[in-house]
Amino acid sequence: MKAAVIVFPGSNCDRDVAVALEQSMGRAPAMIWHGESELPKLDLIVIPGGFSYGDYLRCGAMAAHSPIMREVKARAAKGTLVLGICNGFQVLTEAQLLPGALMRNASLKFVCKDVQLKVENAKSSFTRGYKAGQVVQIPVAHGDGNYFADGETLRRLKGEGRVAFRYVDANGKATDDANPNGSIDNIAGILNEKGNVLGMMPHPERLSDPLLGGTDGRTMFEALAKVVLA
Amino acid sequence: MKARVHVTLKNGVLDPQGKAIGHALGSLGFSGVGEVRQGKFIEIEIAESDAAKAKAQVKDMCEKLLANTVIEDYRIDVDA
Numbered sequence: 001m002k003a004a005v006i007v008f009p010g011s012n013c014d015r016d017v018a019v020a021l022e023q024s025m026g027r028a029p030a031m032i033w034h035g036e037s038e039l040p041k042l043d044l045i046v047i048p049g050g051f052s053y054g055d056y057l058r059c060g061a062m063a064a065h066s067p068i069m070r071e072v073k074a075r076a077a078k079g080t081l082v083l084g085i086c087n088g089f090q091v092l093t094e095a096q097l098l099p100g101a102l103m104r105n106a107s108l109k110f111v112c113k114d115v116q117l118k119v120e121n122a123k124s125s126f127t128r129g130y131k132a133g134q135v136v137q138i139p140v141a142h143g144d145g146n147y148f149a150d151g152e153t154l155r156r157l158k159g160e161g162r163v164a165f166r167y168v169d170a171n172g173k174a175t176d177d178a179n180p181n182g183s184i185d186n187i188a189g190i191l192n193e194k195g196n197v198l199g200m201m202p203h204p205e206r207l208s209d210p211l212l213g214g215t216d217g218r219t220m221f222e223a224l225a226k227v228v229l230a
Numbered sequence: 231m232k233a234r235v236h237v238t239l240k241n242g243v244l245d246p247q248g249k250a251i252g253h254a255l256g257s258l259g260f261s262g263v264g265e266v267r268q269g270k271f272i273e274i275e276i277a278e279s280d281a282a283k284a285k286a287q288v289k290d291m292c293e294k295l296l297a298n299t300v301i302e303d304y305r306i307d308v309d310a
Contacts, residue, residue: 057295057296058298061295061298062295065294065295093300094298099300100300101298101300101301103243103244103301104246104247105246106244106246107246108246108247108250148243148300148301149300150300182244182246
């Protein structure tokens with residue numbers, strides 16, 4: 001199974017996600033610099049967290065136009081799995097591989113803490129290791145994670161079961177208190193129409209080893225490894 | 231030709247930064263401050279002498295990069 005992590009100037013979670021991927025897949029992913037215009041044969045592309053281009057203009061805005069993104073978009077259209085984490089989610093919305101936009105946190109504060117997520121869709125290749133409705137713990141670390149989508153888009157996302165994760169409290173309720181950034185409908189992650197592109201603000205790679213304090217994130221990489229090695 | 235672009239959040243999109251600025255103005259003693267919305271200002275020098283053509287080019291820039299049309303509006307002015 002071939003996986004790749006795209007590295008932009010300012011990406012800083014690329015190595016963490018490479019460790020998580022290697023742990024589950026048994027081999028290290030290719031690290032691909034944003035300036036490349038070609039991709040090898042791949043089953044999974046990961047767009048990691050960080051501050052690509054220093055978040056200049058808008059988070060992910062300029063990374064979305066990097067040479068490599070043309071290829072990533074082409075692969076996504078062909079069905080290759082694409083996972084965007086945090087800044088990666090921002091890049092995916094700016095590249096229009098996912099609908100909506102990520103804005104400044106409503107509190108205006110950078111939030112860095114473990115949060116509870118409810119797995120709303122456990123059918124996708126990314127989430128099938130979880131049970132539908134399962135509440136997991138994964139950390140967030142972002143200043144611009146406030147997901148926004150207009151009424152029509154939101155209706156479609158909910159109607160088509162494309163909300164992957166929601167911020168919830170320990171009882172699985174999507175309350176305001178459980179929402180770290182003001183995201184509409186407590187949305188933490190979404191899928192595209194075909195279900196091969198997932199964007200999420202929380203960092204599954206940061207809770208994928210007992211030494212890190214938990215392994216709820218590892219479930220995602222294990223599921224991906226299974227799908228792709230099948 | 232110089233183009234000036236104002237990028238602002240769409241009406242209906244929450245602007246917590248604008249709100250924070252409004253509160254700060256209040257703290258400074260300015261009374262009667264109502265809603266505050268903040269945005270971006272971008273100036274671009276273009277090698278194009280026709281104003282209509284320049285505006286069209288900058289509009290394309292806004293649609294593609296300068297503004298995120300999901301949440302932002304833009305206004306373009308060009309000066310010779």
